[in-house]
Amino acid sequence: xxxxxxxxxxxxxxxxxxxxxxxxxxxxxxxxxxxxxxxxxxxxxxxxxxxxxxxxxxxxxxxxxxxxxxxxxxxxxxxxxxxxxxxxxxxxxxxxxxxxxxxxxxxxxxxxxxxxxxxxxxxxxxxxxxxxxxxxxxxxxxxxxxxxxxxxxxxxxxxxxxxxxxxxxxxxxxxxxxxxxxxxxxxxxxxxxxxxxxxxxxxxxxxxxxxxxxxxxxxxxxxxxxxxxxxxxxxxxxxxxxxxxxxxxxxxxxxxxxxxxxxxxxxxxxxxxxxxxxx
Amino acid sequence: xxxxxxxxxxxxxxxxxxxxxxxxxxxxxxxxxxxxxxxxxxxxxxxxxxxxxxxxxxxxxxxxxxxxxxxxxxxxxxxxxxxxxxxxxxxxxxxxxxxxxxxxxxxxxxxxxxxxxxxxxxxxxxxxxxxxxxxxxxxxxxxxxxxxxxxxxxxxxxxxxxxxxxxxxxxxxxxxxxxxxxxxxxxxxxxxxxxxxxxxxxxxxxxxxxxxxxxxxxxxxxxxxxxxxxxxxxxxxxxxxxxxxxxxxxxxxxxxxxxxxxxxxxxxxxxxxxxxxxx
Numbered sequence: 059x060x061x062x063x064x065x066x067x068x069x070x071x072x073x074x075x076x077x078x079x080x081x082x083x084x085x086x087x088x089x090x091x092x093x094x095x096x097x098x099x100x101x102x103x104x105x106x107x108x109x110x111x112x113x114x115x116x117x118x119x120x121x122x123x124x125x126x127x128x129x130x131x132x133x134x135x136x137x138x139x140x141x142x143x144x145x146x147x148x149x150x151x152x153x154x155x156x157x158x159x160x161x162x163x164x165x166x167x168x169x170x171x172x173x174x175x176x177x178x179x180x181x182x183x184x185x186x187x188x189x190x191x192x193x194x195x196x197x198x199x200x201x202x203x204x205x206x207x208x209x210x211x212x213x214x215x216x217x218x219x220x221x222x223x224x225x226x227x228x229x230x231x232x233x234x235x236x237x238x239x240x241x242x243x244x245x246x247x248x249x250x251x252x253x254x255x256x257x258x259x260x261x262x263x264x265x266x267x268x269x270x271x272x273x274x275x276x277x278x279x280x281x282x283x284x285x286x287x288x289x290x291x292x293x294x295x296x297x298x299x300x301x302x303x304x305x306x307x308x309x310x311x312x313x314x315x316x317x318x319x320x321x322x323x324x325x326x327x328x329x330x331x332x333x334x335x336x337x
Numbered sequence: 338x339x340x341x342x343x344x345x346x347x348x349x350x351x352x353x354x355x356x357x358x359x360x361x362x363x364x365x366x367x368x369x370x371x372x373x374x375x376x377x378x379x380x381x382x383x384x385x386x387x388x389x390x391x392x393x394x395x396x397x398x399x400x401x402x403x404x405x406x407x408x409x410x411x412x413x414x415x416x417x418x419x420x421x422x423x424x425x426x427x428x429x430x431x432x433x434x435x436x437x438x439x440x441x442x443x444x445x446x447x448x449x450x451x452x453x454x455x456x457x458x459x460x461x462x463x464x465x466x467x468x469x470x471x472x473x474x475x476x477x478x479x480x481x482x483x484x485x486x487x488x489x490x491x492x493x494x495x496x497x498x499x500x501x502x503x504x505x506x507x508x509x510x511x512x513x514x515x516x517x518x519x520x521x522x523x524x525x526x527x528x529x530x531x532x533x534x535x536x537x538x539x540x541x542x543x544x545x546x547x548x549x550x551x552x553x554x555x556x557x558x559x560x561x562x563x564x565x566x567x568x569x570x571x572x573x574x575x576x577x578x579x580x581x582x583x584x585x586x587x588x589x590x591x592x593x594x595x596x597x598x599x600x601x602x603x604x605x606x607x608x609x610x611x612x613x614x615x616x
Contacts, residue, residue: 162500166500170500173499174498174500216492218452218491220453221452223613262453263448329609330609333481333502333608334502
């Protein structure tokens with residue numbers, strides 16, 4: 059997985075089910091409220107200090123602005139070698155995973171002078187400043203089924219969780235631009251997301267999360283035809299499914315997509331956040 | 338492990354390395370600051386609703402006041418069947434683990450109407466009201482190497498972490514009463530604990546955690562002769578060791594106790610907090 063001899067971290071994938079963006083002057087106070095699922099299909103991130111930052115994804119060079127930013131802010135330009143089975147830009151939080159994994163691993167390589175909160179904050183700020191994400195990093199630092207109660211990184215943000223774990227299936231039809239949705243007119247999105255959060259807090263269960271995700275996608279006008287069709291097919295087969303924010307991706311509980319006749323990938327929710335691999 | 342057919346949770350062990358108790362009127366605001374290690378040697382907790390709460394530990398009936406309390410507060414009296422290789426009253430947070438595991442599992446059995454934060458809070462309050470612990474529950478809900486920045490349960494407490502993982506060895510010589518130490522005169526303890534926290538935040542590394550633990554134990558007058566001897570022997574052999582708060586227990590990094598000639602148990606730090614076992 060990792061480059062030979064390089065230190066590495068594993069970061070879970072993260073699917074946001076609903077959200078409301080929240081912009082402030084400071085990047086650490088900017089973020090989103092909402093809820094989602096962390097997945098044990100994630101990203102392995104290996105780091106070796108280098109003259110300048112170069113990122114590879116499954117062996118291919120790739121531009122990842124937030125990774126450049128966070129390693130520059132930490133003062134550790136590096137060769138960042140990442141492997142994942144998750145699609146980029148399809149709502150799995152790959153960008154946040156690489157950014158957070160690079161920060162945690164680079165910190166360790168250079169003597170470990172920052173705390174976990176400081177590293178989460180640095181990665182979150184880099185994502186916000188690059189317009190690549192608003193909530194993945196704090197969720198991927200926590201693991202489980204994160205509820206984002208207050209936006210932003212530590213010490214500003216606040217999280218809770220749904221006390222459950224589950225098998226999750228997913229199908230990615232294609233990408234959607236996070237940056238276009240979260241920088242455009244967001245009034246509808248914000249009110250739909252805040253309503254969903256309030257309703258989830260009344261009854262924080264997995265079934266309710268999926269139900270509120272569908273309502274949010276509909277109210278915010280984010281369903282695409284093939285996502286809506288697949289979600290409907292899973293429900294018709296007696297299952298629970300919703301859309302990943304933001305990708306043309308459907309996630310389902312248990313065997314929901316398979317039962318509806320889709321060729322789906324399967325994983326489990328992930329019990330923990332980012333972790334360094336033991337040497 | 339668990340009773341056949343009962344739902345179960347795993348809760349990591351937790352060793353506090355240093356702490357400062359902090360009492361307020363509300364149990365949810367009462368707690369401790371400090372730092373420690375969660376361990377993958379933990380407690381498996383299975384729950385079946387019953388007419389009244391009965392707790393067994395490795396098959397033997399046992400009185401655990403905070404478990405009675407939390408299940409009474411949640412309205413789910415249960416048969417709680419727990420298994421662990423950890424010694425009770427020796428500084429591994431067994432009482433907090435059973436209380437938190439019972440809360441999370443009982444919630445699931447009854448439809449899962451509470452969030453993770455609400456369950457952590459209920460378990461923390463039960464420990465505080467029973468004088469059995471001030472910081473284990475919030476650490477065991479988080480996992481990793483928790484730093485308790487602000488005392489209390491969500492939403493009052495605040496946590497950070499040391500971004501590391503390690504093999505840990507331990508030897509338990511005997512028990513110390515948590516309740517006697519945390520309800521007695523605590524001025525020395527508080528100032529030593531707060532100083533250690535401040536110094537750890539300057540440099541949040543594993544080696545520093547152990548160094549500050551030794552300083553805290555010495556300043557707070559908590560070392561017993563055989564603990565001090567074992568810690569000294571590990572250091573003389575080139576290792577890192579300190580005392581578990583509160584037990585007559587020594588924890589060491591890596592193979593520290595074995596290298597010093599002790600017959601020690603070994604485990605790893607645990608990446609996550611309490612989790613329900615998948616059915």
